[in-house]
Amino acid sequence: MPSLIPKSSYEARPRIAVEIRPEGVFAARANDASGFMAQVARAELPRQAVQPGLRQQNITDPQRVAAAVRQVLGQLQQGKLRDVTLIVPDAAVRVILLDFDSLPSDTDDALAVVRFRLAKLLPFPTDAAQISYQVMTERARQLQVLTVAIPYAVLAEYEAAVRDAGFEPGAVLPSTLAVASAVNDAAPGASGTAALVINTSADTMTTAILRRGELLLHRMLETAPAALAPAAQLPAASSIAVVPTMPVDGMYAAVEPREYGADDLAGSDVDEGPVVESFVPARELAEAEATATALEMQRAVAVAAAYYEDSLAAPPELVLTSGSMSALQVAVLLEGSGLQTRELMQAGDLLGTVTTPMPYGLLAGLRGALRNDARIVTRPGARVGARP
Missing domain, CATH: 3.30.420 (Nucleotidyltransferase; domain 5)
Structure with missing residues (x-):
């Protein structure tokens, strides 16, 4: 199951990213880990084809959404690449910062502790959700942990749209965490x-x-x-x-x-x-x-x-x-x-090869998803407290 938190540079994300939003489907390609966009593409969607939330049927028109994903990714020069970073709406996930005195060194045990804490905070069962976590800070024997949770059924809808288009979600990011990775x-x-x-x-x-x-x-x-x-x-x-x-x-x-x-x-x-x-x-x-x-x-x-x-x-x-x-x-x-x-997003985040006009705001998440030198980096399952 893909991570819901940006990975580190030693586990580079795909150089192609696609974002599924109520406003449409947007995609971009980078040439290297810097994430500067070499190409961008967009496709419109019928109104309410995507209705983000924590319940099933976020994607009410799967065929149209998959077609839009296929359209935008087809406009990018991806070569033989089929893995993409998928950005999902914030409304489909829950992002929560938790404080711990400590966490087990074993990642499976640590994840079980995180799940237990989240059980009282999430509006859906934790055993029916994909959960990722990352230790953000460790000071004075106190850990602040970033956690991200999404119901399996909801995640499956967005992943299916990518797979039905002929691609594979190699990483999954919530919209604002993707945007956060674009902050320099x-x-x-x-x-x-x-x-x-x-x-x-x-x-x-x-x-x-x-x-x-x-x-x-x-x-x-x-x-x-x-x-x-x-x-x-x-x-x-x-x-x-x-x-x-x-x-x-x-x-x-x-x-x-x-x-x-x-x-x-x-x-x-x-x-x-x-x-x-x-x-x-x-x-x-x-x-x-x-x-x-x-x-x-x-x-x-x-x-x-x-x-x-x-x-x-x-x-x-x-x-x-x-x-x-x-x-x-x-x-x-x-x-x-x-x-x-x-x-x-600034003009300098785009290479001269970009010719498709698009509002900067709708590119910010893609820019962050394509950067592999972002600071929000530790993968779930990594050693707790480890730094890249």
Whole structure:
């Protein structure tokens, strides 16, 4: 069973990565372990073909999803390579940081201890789930352990989409852990050696804090799908810092229902009054849902920023963005917070051979999956506390 946590450089991941998201299927290829992308590809999916969650039927249209995987991977020059790194949505997994006084040196025994602790925290049985773990830090006889769990049945759906396309999932990563592997400690945006990252999809937003490759925080918020305007429908975002210039309400203007009149529906010019009135409640509900979602997302970022300040003794100034919301959209959401935003992905992460236009945010996870020098590295089953 593939690992759910990035592997170390001595167990290099495949040089091809594919991400299955509600917004579509995305893939990229790298020439070497540096992970700089030489090719990228994307394929659209019917709405709700992928509905991430902890129950079966995440993939409601397996044939279409497998066809999309086959399409994007077929556009890459993979040669005889058939192993790929598969990135799955955050909503399909649970990522939890645990503290231990110690763990057994035997990896099987250590995994049993981890499973026992997770049994009280997961909304599904641990014996029906693939579980991976990694010791993040060991200080003063206290271990902080990163754990990742996904129900076997859910994992099988995503793996089947890859296999049905004629490829093999050589490694599996949750979306935000893949994104975290793309964070370069020396890159602009990492305050000193720490970074606050926001990763969004059509129905989730995950906040993460990294310090020198150590994951300090990972929190996922489920959001209302209709409230977010996906970056997949927007031009590629700029890589420069963005300062908010418009109100939060502007973020949702694109999804506000239109006031259709009777002539729109029947093709004839008649009195529109009653028809327009029947659409007003729906519009008000959509506006209320969008506003509530925006407030929840703002609170989630505020919590992450407070945790950042408490842990690192300094407030964050910059948020690195990834996923379906562009840096501009996140900046609008965070207007008044004092936080600036910048795409985690930069033009320098792409080689000159890339000609397919794609929003940077949707490439961030692929970039991390293709890097084999990332700090979040220890494989499950490795000796506890071992460092690459």
